Amino acid sequence: MRHDLVIRVAGESGEGIITIGETIARIAAREGLSIVTFRTFPAEIKGGACMIQVRVSDGKISYHGEKIDFLVCLNQDALNENYGDLHELGALLCEAECDLPEEKSPRTVYRVPFERIAVREIGSRISKNIVVLGTLSQLLDIPVKSIEAFLAEKFAKKSKAILDHNIDALQRGIRFAREKLGGTSGFKYPSGKGDRRLLMTGNEAIALGAAGAGLKTFFGYPITPASEIMEWLAVHLPKMGGKVLQTEDEISAICAVAGASWAGAKAMTSTSGPGLSLMSETLGLLSMAEIPAVIVDSQRGGPSTGMPTKTEQSDLLLALYGSHGDSPRAVLAPTSVGDCFQLTGLAFDLAEKYQLPVIMLVDQALSARLETVDPELVKQPPAVTRLSVQPGADGGYVRYRLNESGISPVALPGTAGGEHMVTGMEHDELGNFACDEETHTAMTVKRYRKLQMIGNDPLTRGLSLHFGDEKAEIGIVTWGSTAGPAEDAVRLAASMGIAVQAIVPKILNPLPHEELKRFFARVKHIIVPELNFTGQLASLLRSTYRVPTISLTKIKGVPLEPSEIVDKIIEAQESLSVRSEKRYGRAG
Amino acid sequence: MFNILYNRDIGINLHSFLLPEPVKDVGEYGAIPTTGLTSGHQGCTGCGMVTGTNQALRALKLMGKHVVASIGTGCNEVITTQNTSCWGETSVDHNNFPNTGATLSGNIAALKALSRAGAVSPERFVNLGIAGDGGTYDIGLQALLAWIARGEDGIYICLNNQAYMNTGIQGSGATPYGANTSTTPFGKVVHGNQRSPQYLPDLALAAGASYVATACPLHHRDLMIKVQKAAAIEGPCVIELYSVCPEGWKSETDVFHEITELALDSRFWVLYEGERDRAGNNVLFTLNYLPKRPVSALEYLNLQERFSGMRQLGDMVEHAQALVDARWSFWKPVLEANGLERKEVGYEA
Secondary structure: OOOEEEEEEEEEOOOOHHHHHHHHHHHHHHOOOEEEEEEEOOOOOOOOEEEEEEEEEOOOOOOOOOOEEEEEEOOHHHHHHHHHHEEEEEEEEEEOOOOOOOOOOOOEEEEEOHHHHHHHHHOOHHHHHHHHHHHHHHHHOOOHHHHHHHHHHHOOOOOHHHHHHHHHHHHHHHHHHHHHOOOOOOOOOOOOOOOOOEEEEHHHHHHHHHHHOOOOEEEEOOOOOOHHHHHHHHHHHHHHOOEEEEOOOHHHHHHHHHHHHHOOOOEEEEEOHHHHHHHHHHHHHHHHHOOOEEEEEEEOEOOOOOEOOOOOOOOHHHHHHOOOOOOOOEEEOOOOHHHHHHHHHHHHHHHHHHOOEEEEEEEHHHHHOEEEEOHHHHOOOOOOOOOEOOOOOOOOOOOOOOOOOOOOOEOOOOOOOOOOOOOOOOEOOOOOEOOOHHHHHHHHHHHHHHHHHHHHOHHHOOOOEEEEOOOOOEEEEOOHHHHHHHHHHHHHHHHOOOOEEEEEOOEEEOOOHHHHHHHHHHOOEEEEEEOOOOOHHHHHHHHHHOOOOEEEEOOOOOOOOHHHHHHHHHHHHHHHHHHHHHHHOOOO | OOEEEEOOOOOOOOOOOOOOOOOOOHHHHOOOOOOOOOOOOOOOOOOHHHHHHHHHHHHHHHOOOEEEEEEOOOHHHHHHHOOOOOOOOOEEEEOOOOOHHHHHHHHHHHHHHHHHOOOOOHHHEEEEEEEEHHHHHHOOHHHHHHHHHOOOOEEEEEEEOOOEOOOOOEOOOOOOOOOOOOOOOEOOOOEOOOOOOOOHHHHHHHHOOOEEEEEOOOOHHHHHHHHHHHHHOOOEEEEEEEOOOHHHHOOOOOOHHHHHHHHHHOOOOOOEEEEEEOOOOEEEEEEOOOOOOOOOHHHHHHOOHHHOOHHHOHHHHHHHHHHHHHHHHHHHHHHHHOOOOHHHHOOOO
16 A cells, blocks of 8 residues: 655744755655655745645655645744645644644644744754754654764764754754654654655756756856756856856847857756746747757746746747747656656757757746656666768758758858858748748748657657546646646546546647547547646647647646646536436436 | 046035035935835845835935836845835836836836826926846846936936845846855855956946946935935936845845945945036046045955855955955045045055
8 A cells, every 4th residue: 555645844934944844855765755845935035934845655656745644833824824734634743832723623733842942942043943853753753863864964064063963953852752742643654665766856857957968058047936957057067068157138048048059069048937038039040040959947927027936837828939920949848857857858859859949848836846756767868969961072061951851951160161151031041041932931841840850759759648547538638747736636536436537748849649639539528737827738729639628727826736626527527427317318 | 438537525425516506415304204115025134225225215205206116126126015015105116127227218208298298297206216236237237228328317226235136146247256156156166256247337327327326325324315416417327236135145134234334445345426527528426435444355255155265265365356456446546636645545455
C-alpha cells in the first residue's frame, strides 16, 4: 500500500518556514522518497505570510496534495489562513497561544510555546524554526540522525558553535515532543527505499538542462518568478566556459540572444509574461531570419505587472502567436521538474535543428516547486547541432536555399566564402530584400513547413503523458503544471467508480495532431482544466480540431485542486447518464 | 557639450538663477501639518526610500501643489501599494517598468490640452515621476532620456538603492563596483560586479535636463529644497536619491544614519546640483555638502556585507577608491576657490 503524507508549514516570511519544509524534503529525497512541494511567496520584499507544503510519498507523485495531513502554524494569521485546508482527520502543531476555530472534527492539536523556547531557553529567536523541526520530526517519527547529518552538512562551512547551537535547538524541540506531547503522533513519515534521489526546483532544472544541452551564452533581465534561472547560470555557466550577461531590459536580452545565436553559440533567455510581451517583436525576427533561440517564460498572474508571485497559465496564446505577421515558433510545456530538465534539452535540439525560436512555458508554481527527480532522467542524449555547410562546395553560398527539407544549411560568420546577409525584411534565397508575392509566399511556406516537420520528428514523438482508463468516455486534456492535479483527479474519480482518461501534450506548437485526434475519437466529453480566465488551450483545441470542450478555468493565483477537476468530471458523468436515460428510457 | 561653471559657495542652496526668487526653506513654512506618504507602507526595516519619497512629497505639498505621480514598477511601488495605498491625496499612476518617462509625457500633454480647453489650471499641478535605479538606469533609460530631450516640465526622482532589490537583489546599471548581488556573485574567479556604475545626473545633463541634483534623506532640508526648486524650474528636472537598503546591502537595519554619513564623507555619494543656462550653454554646479573628515573607501565598504568579499582584496579596494577620487576631482576648482587644503577634505586619500 502506498504511503503518502502531506505536511504544510505556515508563518511569517523570514522566520525560516521554508527551511523547515526544505529540510524535510531534502531528507526524504536522500531516503529515496518522492517529493513535490508547493510554496507561496509574499508580495512584500521582507515579511508577509508564506507557507510551504511538502508531499512525501513512497510511490510516484506529481502533485503537492490537496488536504493537509499535518499542519504547522507559527502564528494566528497562519492558522486562520490555513486551517480550512487541514484534513478532518489531520493534526495541527501550532504556537501555544494560537486560538482555534470552534469545530467538532476529531483533529489532533499539539500546542508548543516555540517562541518561548527559542527566546527564553535558547536565547535566539532565529532558532525557532529548528525547534519546530525537532518537534515535528519527533511527532512524525523522522529519524533524528538524518536531520542531524543534514544540519551538519548545511552548517559545514560555519563554526562548530553554530552547528552545536542548532543541534541544541533541535534537541529541545524533540524533548518537548517526548515529554509534553507523548512522543510520536499517528502520522508516520513513509520509510525510504534507500536510493538517493535528486531534489531540485523547476528553475534549477531548466538552468541545469540548458547547461547540459551545451548552452554557451545566456542573456536575461531580472523578473519574478524566472530570475533564479539567470542567478543559477550566473554562478555556474562561467565555470563551464559560458557567458552570462544581464541586459538593460528584455528587448535587449532577446536581441543579444539573436546576435549570439547567429554568431554560432547556443543562446537562451528566460523571463515571465511582461518580458515575453516585450520580446514579441524579436520573436518575429528570429522566425524571419531563421535563427535558433530558446526562450523560457515562467508565467505569473497577468496582464501587465499583474500578480508577480502568483501562478497562472495565461501566456499560451502569447507564446503561440505573439508577434506581428506569420511567425512560426515551437512551444513546449513541461509538466514536472524532471520535464523542465529534459524539455530544455529538447528545446535546444529543436531550435538548432529547425533554426527557429522555441518557447518553453512553465509557471510560477513549477518554477519554484522542489521535486524529486529520478537520476536516470537527468541524462541527456547527445545534442543536435545545426546543419552547417562547407561553403564553396556547390558554387556559392545561399543562406535561405529553398530545398526539399526546408532547412537551409548555415554558414557561421567568418567562414570564408560563406558571407551572407541575415535580415528581418522579407528576403530571397540569398537574403536580399524582396517583397514580391512569389518570394513572400515561398518563404512563408518554407518557414511554416518546419513546424510540420517538427510534428513528424522522432524527437517529439511519444512526448505526451497519458493516464487513466483508455475506454473511458470522459477525457481530460491539459497542459503544463496542471498535469499534476489532473493525474490525481483521474485517480480520485476512478476510486469513485468514474472512468476517466487524460492526455497532456508537452508540445503545444505544433500540437501532436494524430495522438489528439485518436484521443478525441475515444471520448465523449473533453474537459480542459487550465489556469487562465479565457480557456486558452480549450479555444485552441476547438479551433484546431472542431471538438466541443468543457473549459475549467481558475485564476486564483494557485494551482487547480484535484477535487475541482473531479467536480467537473462528475458533471460530465451526470450529463452522460442523462443522455443514456433519454436514449434507453427510464427503467422501472 | 556645455560649459561648466562652478558656484563658489558650498552648502544648502535656496537660490537658482533660473528662478526670480529663492525657494522657501522648510522651516519657513511654519507648523503646517503635511503628510507625504500616509501610514501602512510595507518597506523593510531601515529602508531609505520610504523616507526619501515621504520628504519629496511633503516638499511639494508645502508648495500647495497637487501631485500627479507616475510611479514605475519597483520596490517603492510595491511597498506603497500593497493592500492599501500610502499616497493619500496624490494622484498616482503605476505604469509599466520601462515607461515612467513616457507616462510623464502623457500626463504633461493632457495637462496642456486640458488647460487650453480651460478645464484645469496648470500651476496647480506638479508632474512627478518616480522609479528605482533598475527602472531608471536599465529598462527605463530610453523613455527617461526621450522625455528629457523633449524638454517637458516635470520632476523625475530616481530612488537609487543600487540593485533590483524587490526581485531578489540582482545587479543594475547603478550597482557599485565589487558589490555582491545574485547576478554579480562574488566568486573565486569573478569578484562581484566588475562594472563601475553609471551616474544619472551625467546622463540627464547630456540629454538636456534643466536641473539635476543628488540628495539623501539624511539631509532632508537639502532634499526638500531641491525638490521644490525642481518643481519651480521650467523643463525636465532630475533628482537622484540615495536609498539605503539593509536587505540588499546586507547591512544592519539601524545604521541608516551611519551608512549615509560614511557615503558622504567617503565621497561615494556627493550632494550636488547642476542648473542649465540654455542661452549661454552653461551648467552651473553647486556642491551642497563638504565631507567633514577624510574617510577612506574601505571604511564605507565596512558597514555593508555586500562588499565583504572585495574588502579582502587590496586591488579592488584601491580601484573603488580611484573611482571615487576621479569623480571627486571634478570639484577641485571649488575647493581651491575656498582655500580648502587637500588634507581637510581628504581628497588625496
